[in-house]
Amino acid sequence: MRARAVAATALSGALVLSLSGCALWMTPETSHPYDASDGVSLTMGELELRNVLVLSDDGETGSLIGTAVNTTGADIDFTLQWSVDGEYHEIDATAHAHGSTQFGSDDDEVILDPLGEQPGGLLDAVVHTSKDQSGLQIPVLDATLPEYADLLPAN
Structure with missing residues (x-):
């Protein structure tokens, strides 16, 4: 009788370990941060930029789309700078x-x-910003998706 109890306990332990599978040594994918939309995000000190993207139909003029989050008590001024043919624009x-x-x-x-x-x-x-700077690669999209059609730059 005692041997059955020991065997049942050992079998239960083996069953628990086998059913838990990779969860014992693998990090769940849901714990990895990622941008869940078409844009990209950036956290830079107290400034957070979320879902930033550019919409353009010709590559010459673009409309910048996104959200800036600031949980502090003062406005945060920031500048976005990019280069075209060696000349900087902002x-x-x-x-x-x-x-x-x-x-x-x-x-x-x-x-x-x-x-x-x-x-x-x-x-x-x-x-x-006045305190920091960081690089960001912003995706440039067109109006293939209908939700972007009204957000293209006005001609």
């Missing part, structure tokens, strides 16, 4: 205090002109 933006600021919507269109990157490419950019 736009200035502000992440308003205590919340999120969307840019690139119909009321607040942010135009990158000249853009210098065709749809399907990545725009090499640098984000500057």
Whole structure:
């Protein structure tokens, strides 16, 4: 009787280990951060940029889309800088205090002109704040997806 109890306990232990599979030594994929949409994100100190992308139909002019998050009590001014044919261009933006600021919507269109990157490419950019700077590769998309059709730069 005692041998059966020991065997049952050993079998139960082996069953638990085999059913847990890779979970014992593998990190679940859900624990890896990733950008769940078409854009990219950047955390730089107290400034967070989320789902940043550029929409363009010709690669010459683009509309910058995204959200800037700022949980501090003061506005954060930042600059996005990129190069076209060796010449640097930039736009200035502000992440308003205590919340999120969307840019690139119909009321607040942010135009990158000249853009210098065709749809399907990545725009090499640098984000500057008063305290830091960081590189960001922003995807350039066209209006193939219908949800982007109204967000292309106005001609």
